Amino acid sequence: MGSRQINIAIIEPSHIVYEGLANILLRSKYHFRIFRLESAEEYEFAALKNGFDVVILNPQLIQNLTKYFNQLRRLNEKTLWVALLYSFFDKELLTLFNASIRINDEPDDVAETLHRLSLQNDSLPEPVAGEHITERETDVLRLLVNGHSNKEIADKLSISIHTVISHRKNIIQKTGIRSQAGLTIYALSNKIISLDHLGE
Amino acid sequence: MYRNIRTFIRPEIKFAGLIFENPVLLLLLEHFGIIDEVHDKTVSGICKENGISETVFLSFANLYNGFHQTSGNSYQFSDIPSIIRFLGNSHAYFRNEKYPEIYRYLKQLGETNPEAEIKLISRFFDEYFVEVTDHLDYEENIAFPYILGLTAEDGGAVANSSFSAREFLDHHTDIESKLTDLKNLLIRHVPLKHDPVNRRKLLFSLIELEFVMNIHSLIEESILVPLVIDLEKSLNRG
Numbered sequence: 001m002g003s004r005q006i007n008i009a010i011i012e013p014s015h016i017v018y019e020g021l022a023n024i025l026l027r028s029k030y031h032f033r034i035f036r037l038e039s040a041e042e043y044e045f046a047a048l049k050n051g052f053d054v055v056i057l058n059p060q061l062i063q064n065l066t067k068y069f070n071q072l073r074r075l076n077e078k079t080l081w082v083a084l085l086y087s088f089f090d091k092e093l094l095t096l097f098n099a100s101i102r103i104n105d106e107p108d109d110v111a112e113t114l115h116r117l118s119l120q121n122d123s124l125p126e127p128v129a130g131e132h133i134t135e136r137e138t139d140v141l142r143l144l145v146n147g148h149s150n151k152e153i154a155d156k157l158s159i160s161i162h163t164v165i166s167h168r169k170n171i172i173q174k175t176g177i178r179s180q181a182g183l184t185i186y187a188l189s190n191k192i193i194s195l196d197h198l199g200e
Numbered sequence: 201m202y203r204n205i206r207t208f209i210r211p212e213i214k215f216a217g218l219i220f221e222n223p224v225l226l227l228l229l230e231h232f233g234i235i236d237e238v239h240d241k242t243v244s245g246i247c248k249e250n251g252i253s254e255t256v257f258l259s260f261a262n263l264y265n266g267f268h269q270t271s272g273n274s275y276q277f278s279d280i281p282s283i284i285r286f287l288g289n290s291h292a293y294f295r296n297e298k299y300p301e302i303y304r305y306l307k308q309l310g311e312t313n314p315e316a317e318i319k320l321i322s323r324f325f326d327e328y329f330v331e332v333t334d335h336l337d338y339e340e341n342i343a344f345p346y347i348l349g350l351t352a353e354d355g356g357a358v359a360n361s362s363f364s365a366r367e368f369l370d371h372h373t374d375i376e377s378k379l380t381d382l383k384n385l386l387i388r389h390v391p392l393k394h395d396p397v398n399r400r401k402l403l404f405s406l407i408e409l410e411f412v413m414n415i416h417s418l419i420e421e422s423i424l425v426p427l428v429i430d431l432e433k434s435l436n437r438g
Contacts, residue, residue: 087266088414092380175384181327182381185320189390195316 006118009035009052011043011061012084017103021056021084021110028111040065043072052079053118056101059083059093069096080117095173133174140167142192145184209261211244211254218243218261227412228264231289232257232282253279259423260286263415275423277431280351283424284344290416291336298409299329305402312395321385328378335375343368347428350435359435365428369421376417379410 008025012018018036025032035052037043040061062069073081073096083089083100094100099117101110133141136157143153150168154161177183187193207213207221215238219225229238234250243261247254256279306322342363349358383406386392392399 088263088418091376092384176388177381177384178377179324179381181324182378182385185317185324185385186389188320189317189385 005031005033006053006114007033007035008114009037009043009055010084011037011040011055011057013038013058013061017058017084024107024110025114028107028115030111030115032111032114040068040072044075052076054080054082054114056082056084056114057097059085059089059097063090063093066093066096080120082114082117092176095176133171137167137171137174138192140164141171141183141187144168144171145180145187145193207265208267209243209258209265211247211258212242214240214242215246216240218265222265224408224411225261225264227293228261231286231293232260233285233289252282255279256282256286260415260419263418275427277351277427277434280347280424280427280431283419283427284348287416287419287424288340288344290412291340293412294332294409295336298405298412299332302402302405302409303329305398305405308398309392309395309402312398313392315390315392317385317390318392321382321390324378324385325382328375328382331378332375339368347424350428350431355431356435359432365425365432368428369425376410376413379406379413382406383410 010018010021012021022034022036025034040057043055073079080098081096083094083097085100085102089100099113101113105113139157140153143156148156150161150164154164157164171183172178175183175186177186184193188195207218209218215225215229219238229235229246232250232252234246234252238246241249243257244254246252247257253276255275302325306318306325310318310322346358346361346363347365349355352358383403386399386403386406
């Protein structure tokens with residue numbers, strides 16, 4: 001599928017930036033098809049028709065609109081979202097994206113990032129659907145904060161390590177918390193574990 | 201502090217206007233050791249008066265305004281001591297000002313909120329602070345003296361020692377992600393029913409710390425370390 005055409009939508013208010021990025025992608029060795037959307041609202045309508053593989057979005061457009069962004073993402077679960085960064089940006093907001101490119105990246109790197117990302121699509125775990133963690137993720141989290149390793153969690157739940165890792169990724173994405181200690185507090189707060197269970 | 205669109209800073213711009221636009225720039229001045237009022241001085245004037253390289257000042261100031269240029273800056277080896285001084289001053293700000301402040305808010309919140317989580321968050325922060333302190337100690341006691349040694353007259357001897365700037369980079373742990381955890385816990389996950397004022401102050405404080413910390417890491421990783429690696433190369437050649 002290396003030569004498969006990859007449909008890319010660029011949601012970027014600046015015409016100069018759009019033209020520059022589109023040119024870089026069109027001149028790369030990969031087969032990208034580029035669509036320009038003026039705003040995130042425009043994507044709402046376009047998404048139904050086009051089935052984009054990748055959407056490149058300037059995260060400033062969705063700042064403080066996380067909910068709306070999640071709605072957009074749900075329009076097509078398979079679409080991958082890439083943040084186009086003019087400068088460094090809030091890491092938390094970036095966790096909502098599948099990848100990011102920077103305005104001062106080398107042209108070849110940009111093309112490579114997008115190509116690699118689109119290859120991933122077929123083997124991606126279930127995309128994160130909602131903000132709440134699922135029952136299975138809760139099981140993983142409970143074992144995790146009690147100090148079990150990926151291998152132990154996999155054995156206990158009779159799932160593969162790969163699946164454990166993908167659950168863990170989803171947990172991080174949904175809660176915004178990476179550290180074990182932070183996740184423990186989250187689990188307590190959401191009654192997933194109780195204080196007496198800790199260190200069981 | 202939280203506006204998105206800010207001026208790209210150039211030498212001829214008057215600094216006062218920039219502070220109105222992005223007050224965190226006051227911290228930049230402080231960390232450069234500039235305590236005088238800026239009056240109507242331009243960026244260039246401030247640099248001259250304080251003996252700071254304009255290139256360094258502009259690139260740091262622009263980081264505060266959200267612009268990160270990865271190329272086109274020509275730093276000199278002679279800029280290194282002032283960069284280290286800047287970083288050292290930021291360390292003092294983290295240690296002596298920011299952490300005690302956050303600690304205080306957490307303690308007050310613990311007193312007004314009975315929930316067990318707030319005590320856990322306090323402990324989380326304490327452990328995190330130990331990690332940060334270790335890192336700052338390492339930089340101040342090992343990395344910075346090594347780098348300053350390189351810039352001294354007999355730098356060649358230091359360059360052949362077992363330490364190197366790459367090691368510094370390896371040691372550079374990602375201490376920012378725990379701050380993100382804290383923000384997420386406080387904003388999204390842990391219900392605190394009492395004392396919203398202290399909660400807000402705590403969050404503001406965390407957000408300011410995170411902002412300055414991010415820039416601090418960027419300076420170390422993308423400006424200081426590459427510059428020191430070049431210096432090591434040139435000393436080893438000579």
